[in-house]
Amino acid sequence: MIPGQPVDTGSRRPGFGTYRKEGKAYSTTLGLRISKGNYVDILPLSGKYVPFSGDDVIGTVTDMTSSNWLMDINSPYPGVLHASESPWRVEFGATAKYLELGDNVTARILSVDDSKHVQLTMRDQSLRKLRGGHVVSIPYAKVPRVIGKSGSMIDMLKRYSGCKMLVGKNGKIWLDGEVENIVALAKAIRMIDEGAHTHGLTDRVRDYLEKTFPAANE
Amino acid sequence: MSYGDLMSMDLPEGLKLIDEEGKRLDGRRADELRPIKIEAGVLRRADGSAYVEMGKNKILAAVYGPRECHPRHLQDPTRAIVQCHYNMLSFSVDDRKRPGPDRRSVEISKIVGEALEYSIFLEQFPRTSIDVYIAVLQANAGTRCAGLTAASVAVADAGIPMRDLIPACAAGKVADTVVLDLNKEEDNFGDADVPLAYIPRTGEILLLQMDGHLTQAEFDRAIELAKGGCTTIYGLQQDALRRRYAFAGGDAQESEQEAGGNEA
Amino acid sequence: MSQRSPLSEVKKGHISTLLSKGKRSDGRNLDEMRPVSIIEGAIETAEGSARMKLGNTEVAVGIKMGVGEPFGDTPNKGVLTTNVELIPMAFEEFESGPPSPMAIELSRVVDRGIRESQMIDLEGLCIEPKKEVWVLYVDIYALDYDGNLFDASSIAAVAALKNTVVPAKRFGKGEDFQLPLRSMPISCTTVKIGDYLVLDPTLEEDEVSSARLTVATDENGDLRAMQKGGNGFFTYEEVKKAIQMSTEAGKAIREKL
Numbered sequence: 001m002i003p004g005q006p007v008d009t010g011s012r013r014p015g016f017g018t019y020r021k022e023g024k025a026y027s028t029t030l031g032l033r034i035s036k037g038n039y040v041d042i043l044p045l046s047g048k049y050v051p052f053s054g055d056d057v058i059g060t061v062t063d064m065t066s067s068n069w070l071m072d073i074n075s076p077y078p079g080v081l082h083a084s085e086s087p088w089r090v091e092f093g094a095t096a097k098y099l100e101l102g103d104n105v106t107a108r109i110l111s112v113d114d115s116k117h118v119q120l121t122m123r124d125q126s127l128r129k130l131r132g133g134h135v136v137s138i139p140y141a142k143v144p145r146v147i148g149k150s151g152s153m154i155d156m157l158k159r160y161s162g163c164k165m166l167v168g169k170n171g172k173i174w175l176d177g178e179v180e181n182i183v184a185l186a187k188a189i190r191m192i193d194e195g196a197h198t199h200g201l202t203d204r205v206r207d208y209l210e211k212t213f214p215a216a217n218e
Numbered sequence: 219m220s221y222g223d224l225m226s227m228d229l230p231e232g233l234k235l236i237d238e239e240g241k242r243l244d245g246r247r248a249d250e251l252r253p254i255k256i257e258a259g260v261l262r263r264a265d266g267s268a269y270v271e272m273g274k275n276k277i278l279a280a281v282y283g284p285r286e287c288h289p290r291h292l293q294d295p296t297r298a299i300v301q302c303h304y305n306m307l308s309f310s311v312d313d314r315k316r317p318g319p320d321r322r323s324v325e326i327s328k329i330v331g332e333a334l335e336y337s338i339f340l341e342q343f344p345r346t347s348i349d350v351y352i353a354v355l356q357a358n359a360g361t362r363c364a365g366l367t368a369a370s371v372a373v374a375d376a377g378i379p380m381r382d383l384i385p386a387c388a389a390g391k392v393a394d395t396v397v398l399d400l401n402k403e404e405d406n407f408g409d410a411d412v413p414l415a416y417i418p419r420t421g422e423i424l425l426l427q428m429d430g431h432l433t434q435a436e437f438d439r440a441i442e443l444a445k446g447g448c449t450t451i452y453g454l455q456q457d458a459l460r461r462r463y464a465f466a467g468g469d470a471q472e473s474e475q476e477a478g479g480n481e482a
Numbered sequence: 483m484s485q486r487s488p489l490s491e492v493k494k495g496h497i498s499t500l501l502s503k504g505k506r507s508d509g510r511n512l513d514e515m516r517p518v519s520i521i522e523g524a525i526e527t528a529e530g531s532a533r534m535k536l537g538n539t540e541v542a543v544g545i546k547m548g549v550g551e552p553f554g555d556t557p558n559k560g561v562l563t564t565n566v567e568l569i570p571m572a573f574e575e576f577e578s579g580p581p582s583p584m585a586i587e588l589s590r591v592v593d594r595g596i597r598e599s600q601m602i603d604l605e606g607l608c609i610e611p612k613k614e615v616w617v618l619y620v621d622i623y624a625l626d627y628d629g630n631l632f633d634a635s636s637i638a639a640v641a642a643l644k645n646t647v648v649p650a651k652r653f654g655k656g657e658d659f660q661l662p663l664r665s666m667p668i669s670c671t672t673v674k675i676g677d678y679l680v681l682d683p684t685l686e687e688d689e690v691s692s693a694r695l696t697v698a699t700d701e702n703g704d705l706r707a708m709q710k711g712g713n714g715f716f717t718y719e720e721v722k723k724a725i726q727m728s729t730e731a732g733k734a735i736r737e738k739l
Contacts, residue, residue: 002374002383002456002459002460003337003374003379003380003381003382003383004380004381004382004383004417004419005456017379019339019381026381026382028339028379028380028381029377029378029379029380030374030375030377030459030462030463031377044377045377045463046265046266046375046376046377047376047377047378047379048265048283048284048285048377050342050343076283076284076285076286076343076345076346077345077346078286102493114344115295115296115344115345116343116344116345132495134493134496139377141377179496179499179500179503180503180505182496183500183505183507183509186507197463197464198464261540261571261625261626262538262626262628263538263572263573263574263626263627263628264571264626274526276524276525278571278625280571282570282574285574303570303578305569305571307542307544307567307621307623308544308546308565308619308621309525309527309528309531309544309545309546309619309621310525310527310544311527312527312652313546313548314546314548314619314621317565317567317621318578319578349570351569351570351571353569353571353623353625355525355542356525356526356527357527
């Protein structure tokens with residue numbers, strides 16, 4: 001779909017990525033039409049991540065003060081992680097002891113206000129600092145493709161490459177393992193990014209992985 | 219084009235802008251556009267981009283954003299702002315243009331940016347800026363319209379939510395005839411120029427200028443021609459975006475979707 | 483894509499680990515340039531032009547000419563002006579306004595590569611000694627930035643000069659003629675990351691590098707201009723190795739021009 005193009009919703013209601021005017025629905029975004037439950041959504045093919053409360057994301061420290069860290073979350077809006085929302089008991093002024101510039105973490109969006117000020121939290125067992133490894137970014141819209149149906153794509157990527165892999169809803173992906181494997185895995189993710197909208201994507205990625213990681217073939 | 223000196227030039231002896239058969243210097247009829255080529259997604263670094271050739275105009279547009287707004291005092295807590303920069307490269311015209319903005323390019327940036335602002339759902343991105351850069355590599359009259367046409371495709375390519383695409387083209391008067399899409403010679407020696415941006419689906423006019431001399435009836439005819447031109451260009455903008463993702467014809471796959479954020 | 487993260491030790495570590503295994507993240511060898519593609523003469527309003535891609539870095543160069551006065555100390559030579567514009571279209575960190583130190587260094591290095599190699603026969607651009615000479619503007623615009631604008635700019639400038647026709651007719655100075663050229667200097671740039679030297683760095687590599695050396699060589703493999711940049715150092719052995727890498731890469735590129 002193309003911005004301004006009428007969306008035929010049939011018996012469903014126009015959902016994400018649409019707007020209504022004089023009773024008719026139109027697409028707002030360059031993307032694919034997807035029917036989901038009672039709604040017809042437009043799944044964007046590009047664009048910036050807009051933080052939503054409850055999303056699990058990967059953030060990178062870009063700045064810090066005595067009591068909080070500023071995180072790049074692949075969005076126009078940076079996320080603020082207050083020391084009290086971190087997993088550590090941080091004394092005032094000692095933020096750098098726990099996270100330095102450039103460090104990556106998994107975090108959850110705690111709250112987003114009307115002007116899109118974003119608070120993050122790491123106060124959950126599953127959220128942590130990411131040591132080592134490498135972070136790549138893709139448009140958030142393509143995250144579902146990297147995960148695949150019931151996690152089929154991400155399972156395949158992990159199985160062949162032998163790498164650990166964490167995917168944030170914001171499109172940041174953390175990879176850890178042997179450096180050659182990380183590079184090859186990053187290339188597979190780039191393939192998914194560039195071919196996210198095409199048919200036969202899974203097969204092409206599998207072919208690539210089989211060629212690149214012959215030993216991993218069970 | 220430095221308007222002033224060119225407008226005062228006389229038409230060279232024996233040169234007819236429109237011949238006996240109604241054909242123009244480049245062989246077009248009065249209601250014909252120049253050949254147009256539009257390509258989306260031509261730059262890697264920018265969030266969205268497009269390239270437009272309209273006759274001998276060659277124009278690149280790039281979009282960054284929505285992103286943090288600089289300078290900060292322009293930030294709006296309720297919506298995004300659009301900052302547009304139209305830039306003629308020094309070698310895009312016959313006499314070298316000194317790099318950097320002049321009064322003409324600042325004016326064009328303003329009106330093109332305002333047209334784009336209307337088309338974008340700005341309230342979805344408070345406090346941010348959407349930065350649009352238009353670079354004219356080669357100019358041959360009609361660069362503001364071709365620039366807006368390119369910029370609108372670049373905004374869509376960036377995945378920014380918008381009401382619609384904005385096509386633009388000019389009409390004008392040459393040798394007592396109202397014609398569509400003036401080229402450089404016609405612009406230099408013609409009698410009037412009317413650049414127009416118009417969304418065919420809604421009838422909304424988003425950019426309109428006029429200079430020269432037209433009767434009210436001629437103006438109506440010029441708008442009619444320019445609207446026709448915009449309708450054609452609108453289709454080409456859509457085609458360019460479809461080609462960008464090689465949709466085999468409309469909505470590729472209807473598909474299922476999984477929630478992200480899976481943990482290893 | 484969006485806001486760029488600051489360089490982490492993690493990222494540096496990743497690139498260095500790869501280099502220690504003789505690899506780069508885009509799969510190139512350490513002494514390998516990215517693919518080069520050049521379109522010459524695509525801009526009709528310019529006297530000469532080139533659009534060039536070096537990997538994902540892209541520049542457009544246009545040559546404009548006019549008639550002007552010679553400088554007092556070179557009364558029988560044409561005037562050459564080289565200017566690099568880092569327009570914000572190319573990169574989120576480039577800003578409009580007065581040229582940055584980076585843009586000025588780039589302009590001067592490209593200018594030196596052309597001027598000091600005596601690539602252009604500036605005496606052939608004299609119309610009347612002390613009074614009238616051809617003035618030549620080499621204007622280079624970055625359109626898409628992924629590192630190493632030094633080489634993209636200078637190679638594209640050479641390509642554009644090669645197809646430049648002096649517009650004598652338009653200025654009432656006789657018949658048009660091909661811009662007189664004497665040699666073809668090619669610049670190639672090497673950066674140092676940890677203890678490794680890599681040719682033609684991407685932006686990511688540029689950012690983790692400590693020092694940079696640009697070397698312009700001619701068709702004989704002779705040196706025509708050099709520039710060291712960055713706040714790190716080279717040993718003499720490293721300089722020699724960088725020269726050797728640049729010379730070899732320069733040869734390959736010259737064949738494409």
